[in-house]
Amino acid sequence: MRSIFAIILLGLIHGTGALECYNCQNIETPSACNQSQLCTVGQSCFLEATDTAHGVLYQMGCLSNAMCTIQDTNAPGIVGRSIIQRQQTSCHECCSKSMCNDQLCAHSKPTACVDAETFDCAQANTLFSICKDVQHAKVACPRFCGLCNLVDGNWAAWSHWSPCDVTCGNGSNTRTRTCTDPAPANGGLNCTGADKQNRDCMLDKCPVHGGWSDWSSWGACSATCDVGLERRDRTCTNPKPDLFGDHCFGDNHEDRVCRNTSCAGDGARIAFSALLSTSQTRSSGQTIVFDRITVNHGNGYSSSTGQFTAPQAGTYQFGFSIMFYAPLSTDNECGFFLMKGSTQVLRSWSDTHSGKNGYSQSSVSYIIDLVKGGTVYVTSDRDGCYLYSPDLTFFSGVLLF
Known part of the structure; x- marks a missing residue:
């Protein structure tokens, strides 16, 4: 194959005329281009190869000769090829013959380490520092430039697609490849492109x-x-x-x-006893509230109202004992009623020493039949009786059967 360097040098020597060049954009291979354009004076054919996420894409057409010069700001290089590479696989080359841009950027390293017979590597290096442009020098002057051991990397075959990463529903699988056929060595190019690919996979719907x-x-x-x-x-x-x-x-x-609550016949499960927490005075007909509960099996007694409400029907025994003070205005007598609902079922009374203020105690015990929800409580039958000695004043009851 005629060396690219010879083509470039001839173009430099003989000048550039109006050329016809292949003209295609974003194609996958230069050989697929079947369109051309006629360049103006001062233009050359060009080809640019760029690695993208979708693979290498090529641009072909005419380009101003000023854009074909080396763009490195330091040392000179080979005329007609840009050494500024945006990606590792980027290649931008020019040529000065009609339809010559279908073979650019496709230089293979010789199988044997020999320099091109028609190319004076020593002179080209003196004039253009070709050994600094390794990717061209390895094709034309590998021996002169000491590039015999350079190896460009190449992809090995793709692996098999992995199993879907889910056992049901939508997922993905992958395949990989390695830059090992051969691996790059001694300054050779690494492989270009992705080393991993993903694709969607769809399995049966997942069970719920x-x-x-x-x-x-x-x-x-x-x-x-x-x-x-x-x-x-x-x-x-x-x-x-x-x-x-x-x-x-x-x-x-x-x-x-x-x-x-216990069923009838188990009276031990309904029983209560309550005391007064403080001394107090009660008026006639007013319920006496024994507010300090000591026992309340079955929760029949209320310390806020002073009433016992039967959790179940049965026969109950009730009792109360009240210590009180009777002033002379009450004729030294105080009485208390045991009430069943609104009915007085028993009255207990006691007087003090005749003609004197004094203290006394009134006590009673009585058996009453109640329906479920029936109430029993204690009231006073006179005004002004003062209840005292809370520990000796109580109201109690128990379910007998």
Whole structure:
């Protein structure tokens, strides 16, 4: 093959006339170009090769001779080729014969380390410092320029595509190649282009595995008294299994023991006793509130109202004991009623020493039948009776049967 350097030198010597050059843009191989253009005076044919993400693309056409000169600002080089390379594979070369730009940027290193017979390497190096342009010198003057051991890298074959990186649905797979056929050595060019490629892969849709919803609230106790069970539920709908996905693991309901008030016949489970927390004065018909609870099995007694409300029907025994002070204005007498709802079922009274202010105690015990929800409480039947000694003043009750 005729050396590119001989072509460039002849063009330099004989000048450049109006040339016809191949003219194509962004093509993958120069040999595919079938269009041409007629250059004006002062232009030469050019070819530029640039590595892109899609591979090497070529531009061909006419170019001003001023753009064909070496652009290095320091040492001179070979006329007609730019040594400024934007990427490792960038190549920009000119030639001065019609349709000559289809063979530029495609120089192969000789199989044997010999210099071109028709090219005076020593003279060219003196005039143009060709050995500084390694990529041209390795073709024309490899021995003179000491480039016999230079090896340009070349890609090995692509690997097989990897398996899809997912087991279902949309994913990707890859393949790779290495710059090892041969590997670059002694200043040779590295391989150009990507060493890895990706592509999309699509598998069957993924199964949807089921998930539990939140637990519902606990349901009602199965027994109205004593011990029972209450239940709460959940559903396998968060999400619902689909496309042969796994069903939720575990139970869809949960039970626990619940305990209500005791059934009839177990009176020990309903009982209360309450004291006064402070001394106080009560008016006629006013409920006495024993606000310091000591026992309240079944939660029938209210320390805010002073009333006992039967959690269940049955026979109850109630009692109270009240220490009080009776002034002369009350005729030294104070009385107290045990009330069942709005009915007075028992009156207890006591007077002090005749004609004197004094202290006394009134006590009572009584058995009453109650329906569920029936109420019992204690009231005063006179104004001005002063209740004192809280630890000795109490109201109590118990379910007998």
